[in-house]
Amino acid sequence: MHKRIVFLVAALLFSLLAVMAVIITDLHDRFFPEALGARASVRLDCSRSGLSDEEAFRQLGRLSDGLGLGLVKLVPELDGDRSGQVFVAVGSAASLPETIQRFGNQPDGRVRGPEALAASLATGTYYVTGDTAGLAAFRAWLDEHGVDQHWNDDNVRTILEWLVRQREFGTAVTSGVALMASLALYWLAVKARGRALRVLGGVSTWRTQYEDLGGFLLPLAAAAVLCDVVAIPYVGGPTAGSSCRTTPRSFSSSRRPSC
Known part of the structure; x- marks a missing residue:
């Protein structure tokens, strides 16, 4: 009976952990599209650079190709519906x-060539999908031309900063900690009398603790396996394997907007 209770509570706990994994994966894919291969993102403001939008795109395209930034x-x-x-x-x-899959309920993203920038402003968000070795030279060029830049790198610190701002993530963490503490206290309470009697009967203290720990971990492991079987196809499925639906294409330089 006690093991069934532990199993049910542990299943709820691991379900909360699965929700946390969904939140983290969804946030990561929103800020760094996985199927696009984004390694960093930057918010550029060209309003004070003195460059026209056409000239800014021409220079950015030259740097992207020359430094392999993508x-x-x-x-x-x-x-x-304008939601994509x-x-x-x-x-x-x-x-x-031509199309990339997004995680969860986000609509698939469309990929266009440089000609789509003809009516766009140079100010906006850019992703680095290629080699990051040339980022230092790229940042130096932006500083030299007075382009304001705000970078977000794909690292643990950036993800943690996003998570702190998410109320749902904090609720899931608090609930998970409370459940784990309650589960441990429950198991210690229901087994206290049995442990005392076994020790008084001459059973080794280490053996008693070992057997109690094994009885506690077994339903935990079963619940973890069950939740993994259910959660992994959803968390890893949408962006696993092939990251696109069409064959990758290269964009000809002749399709770049004219200056």
Whole structure:
């Protein structure tokens, strides 16, 4: 009976952990689209640089190709219900799919060539999908030309900063800690009398603790396996395997907006 209670509470606990995994994966895919291969994102403000939008795109495309950055600009979806996103390659050397899958209930993103920047502003969010070795030179160029930049790197610190702002994540963490503490206290309470009697009967203290710990961990492990079987296909399925639905394509330089 006690093991069944531990199993049920542990299943609820691991379900909360699965919810936390969904939140983390969803946030990560929103800020760094997994199927796009984004390694960093930057918010550029070209309003004080003195560069026209056409000139800014031309220079950014040259830098993207020359440094192998694979810059992609994020623009809103203006067709349909306008809830999607469009990713526009800034340079001509990028090899990207035509459509990328997003995690959860996010609509799939469309990928366009540099010609889609003709009516766009240079100010906005850009993703680095290529080699990050040239980021130092790229940042130096932005500083030299007076372009304001705000970077977000794909690392643990950035993800933790996002998570702190999410109320749902804090609720899941608090609930998980409370459940784990309650579960441990419950098991210690129901086994206290049995442990005392076994010790008085001459059973080794270490053996008593070992057997109690094994009886506690067994339903925990069973609940963990069950939750993993249910959660892994959902958390890892949408973006696992092939990250695109079409063959990657390269954008010809002749399709870049004219200056």
